[in-house]
Amino acid sequence: MSFFSPKSLKILIFRHEIAILFLVAVMGLIGGISAFFWQQNSAESVRINSMFYLTEQIRGELYAQIQEMIRARVLEDTNALKAYPEYSRSISERFNQLRRRSDSHEEDMAIQELNLSYREIQVDMNNIFSNPYIADRLARIQILNPTFSQQMVGKFENRYHSFKSLLRKKHQALDSTLEIWTKFAPFVIPIPLIIAFVIVFYTRRIMRIKFIQPIANIMRGASKISSGRLDYKIKEEGVEEVSELAISINDMAKELSDNRDTLLENERQVALGSLIPVVAHNVRNPLASIRATAQLLEDAENKDDITESKNAIIDTIDRLGRWVSSLVSYLHPLEPNLKQVSAPELLDAALNVLNAKIKEKNIQIIKKGWEELTLLSVDPDLMEQALYSLLANSVEASPKSTNLEISVLNLKETIEIHIVDNGPGLPFEPKPGNLEPGPSTKRFGTGLGIPIAFKICQKHNWTLKFDVMKEKGTKVIIIAPLKEKKEH
Numbered sequence: 001m002s003f004f005s006p007k008s009l010k011i012l013i014f015r016h017e018i019a020i021l022f023l024v025a026v027m028g029l030i031g032g033i034s035a036f037f038w039q040q041n042s043a044e045s046v047r048i049n050s051m052f053y054l055t056e057q058i059r060g061e062l063y064a065q066i067q068e069m070i071r072a073r074v075l076e077d078t079n080a081l082k083a084y085p086e087y088s089r090s091i092s093e094r095f096n097q098l099r100r101r102s103d104s105h106e107e108d109m110a111i112q113e114l115n116l117s118y119r120e121i122q123v124d125m126n127n128i129f130s131n132p133y134i135a136d137r138l139a140r141i142q143i144l145n146p147t148f149s150q151q152m153v154g155k156f157e158n159r160y161h162s163f164k165s166l167l168r169k170k171h172q173a174l175d176s177t178l179e180i181w182t183k184f185a186p187f188v189i190p191i192p193l194i195i196a197f198v199i200v201f202y203t204r205r206i207m208r209i210k211f212i213q214p215i216a217n218i219m220r221g222a223s224k225i226s227s228g229r230l231d232y233k234i235k236e237e238g239v240e241e242v243s244e245l246a247i248s249i250n251d252m253a254k255e256l257s258d259n260r261d262t263l264l265e266n267e268r269q270v271a272l273g274s275l276i277p278v279v280a281h282n283v284r285n286p287l288a289s290i291r292a293t294a295q296l297l298e299d300a301e302n303k304d305d306i307t308e309s310k311n312a313i314i315d316t317i318d319r320l321g322r323w324v325s326s327l328v329s330y331l332h333p334l335e336p337n338l339k340q341v342s343a344p345e346l347l348d349a350a351l352n353v354l355n356a357k358i359k360e361k362n363i364q365i366i367k368k369g370w371e372e373l374t375l376l377s378v379d380p381d382l383m384e385q386a387l388y389s390l391l392a393n394s395v396e397a398s399p400k401s402t403n404l405e406i407s408v409l410n411l412k413e414t415i416e417i418h419i420v421d422n423g424p425g426l427p428f429e430p431k432p433g434n435l436e437p438g439p440s441t442k443r444f445g446t447g448l449g450i451p452i453a454f455k456i457c458q459k460h461n462w463t464l465k466f467d468v469m470k471e472k473g474t475k476v477i478i479i480a481p482l483k484e485k486k487e488h
Contacts, residue, residue, distance in 0.1 A: 214238030336379035369408035389449030397423025
């Protein structure tokens, strides 16, 4: 059963790729066999026809040689005396050609018998040439008698007809084989098409049952959880990657639910309660991206499209899983897992999740300093979350068809990241250390993106500042030290 219902998305896509390769191989095999058959059949037909032709030439030249022999002896024609040996050489060459074209013992024996009959006739003709009495009147009359030639070549004729009969049988066998192939070709050719239809139907159905529908259920469940229904449980179904994502969200919702009653007791619990709506903020967009990519995957027609969609889905699922883990870990003190990563790499990862929203608003991203690849000591999962929140605010605030400028500046001791939008500007003054949700201009906004970004930047000893330009937009400034400092 597991063969027809793969547990992993990777296995499912791998099987789909194998199925496509199998179809290509089957079509190639059928085409190759057909081409080989027609080539062999054509070559055999040409061979048999050439042997027919050579046999007819030998017979015709034999009779011509006999006539030249008669003319030479009866009429004493000197030209006939010269032509006689030429026929012998020509007929010998024809027999050599026949032997080279032979491909069976039966044909070899028939050619040898025909050649032996010719040699016997040649002996008789040579005797006539060497008989000094052949010139008398009676002998000449005997040579001119039509039955003389018939008696001389009678044995040759019998073997000639036997050899032609053998060739006809082989030609008939070729025709019979061709007729069988022609008869069954209409039934064989559709088989790969039927197999292709079955495979496509199977993979589309499994993709829908094991991936697309579970992703849709997760999106609906995440929306309900983000609205405050922490007791809602997402059905844990589908391939392993999707099922594990559902389990992670359910665990997160359960942990949030278990701690919700005590959130008012301290600042940490208040922050946790405020983070409940942020689930939608950080999960909905990646899930939408996964679903859109999965729908494209369903209609993929070649291996490159499948591989590209597979990698995009797996990367987004992995990133989403890390984000969910980061949100759950907010209940505990943040302990960044520092790695060496460049600023452009962090920004690109956050922008990829916002790609759909950016395209929807037709916003032009202007990147400056992307060639700056100086490595920063940072937890990429946490910092991608902070950058995503800041970029999402800038994208949301930007009017349609405007520019969003992102710059990376190397100031020797620090790296500065500037994000400049053309929106109306922030409606409040962000302050570090304040995790209370600020006012939001978004219809479904939570106002928690900036407080979370402050906390993550502080944990990295980075500085986050905002420069509000009235009616001209907002400039976000992130200052990252190149030398690690101890946290105060």
